[in-house]
Amino acid sequence: MSDRRRLTIGEAARLLGMTPRAIRHYERLGLLEEPERSAAGYRLYGAGDLLRLRRIKRLRELGLGLRRIGEILDAPEAGVGRRRVLKTLLGEVEAQIRELEERRALILKALSQAEPETPQDLPLFLRLLRERVGGELDPDLLEQGRRLWALLDAFEWPEGYREAQYALTAYLAEHPDRLRELLELEERLLRLSEAPEDSPEVERLAEDFARYWRGYPRDPTLPDSLQEWTGATESVFFEIALSGLSPAQRRCLELVRRLLESPR
Numbered sequence: 241m242s243d244r245r246r247l248t249i250g251e252a253a254r255l256l257g258m259t260p261r262a263i264r265h266y267e268r269l270g271l272l273e274e275p276e277r278s279a280a281g282y283r284l285y286g287a288g289d290l291l292r293l294r295r296i297k298r299l300r301e302l303g304l305g306l307r308r309i310g311e312i313l314d315a316p317e318a319g320v321g322r323r324r325v326l327k328t329l330l331g332e333v334e335a336q337i338r339e340l341e342e343r344r345a346l347i348l349k350a351l352s353q354a355e356p357e358t359p360q361d362l363p364l365f366l367r368l369l370r371e372r373v374g375g376e377l378d379p380d381l382l383e384q385g386r387r388l389w390a391l392l393d394a395f396e397w398p399e400g401y402r403e404a405q406y407a408l409t410a411y412l413a414e415h416p417d418r419l420r421e422l423l424e425l426e427e428r429l430l431r432l433s434e435a436p437e438d439s440p441e442v443e444r445l446a447e448d449f450a451r452y453w454r455g456y457p458r459d460p461t462l463p464d465s466l467q468e469w470t471g472a473t474e475s476v477f478f479e480i481a482l483s484g485l486s487p488a489q490r491r492c493l494e495l496v497r498r499l500l501e502s503p504r
Contacts, residue, residue, distance in 0.1 A: 246284035256293050271296055271310050363389030365405045372413035384430055387484050425449055437487040446495035
């Protein structure tokens, strides 16, 4: 057959809408037979080669891997093989669609919770505080608390974790002066988000926080597992609580922890 009844690799690539590099790659993988060569050594492609390349391209566009494409093209009953694999591919795509829809629902739920609009959207501690104390918190302070408690609530902590939140909010509701003092401390902690880690306010606030929590009465109704919460779980809890804070805020609360653990 005359060379001019066949196409060069560049001509074939343009006709198929692919690159010469892709055609050579398919040849190396065995998806396309080694083409004939011109007297000058150039690859030459005929109608059969173009039809096979077109099938490869269409199957790739459907999301099939090159190995599976090779199995389809080389099957004794290629038409039946393609139909069977395409049905399998359709099932995989439908499963992916279901998974994406589930992920979409989770993302939409997360977005709706990113800026709580109702009390039900708030973490337990803030919801209890709003129900028992009333009033509105500073938006920035509310956001700081929401991030912290939503993160902590995502884990299954030992018995007494939720009970401690009920006990603390009940105590604050009965002692509004102590609530005001706590909110003032939290506002100072919020301002530390923009402060350098070595700010003198870090140590001052840590001492004030430690003094505040030393005055919080031990609740005999809480389980001993929480009253004496020590070891790896307590350390992990603390690290998670600090994870979303600035360096200055983290250093402050680490100092608070150290002060509370040290003898008076």
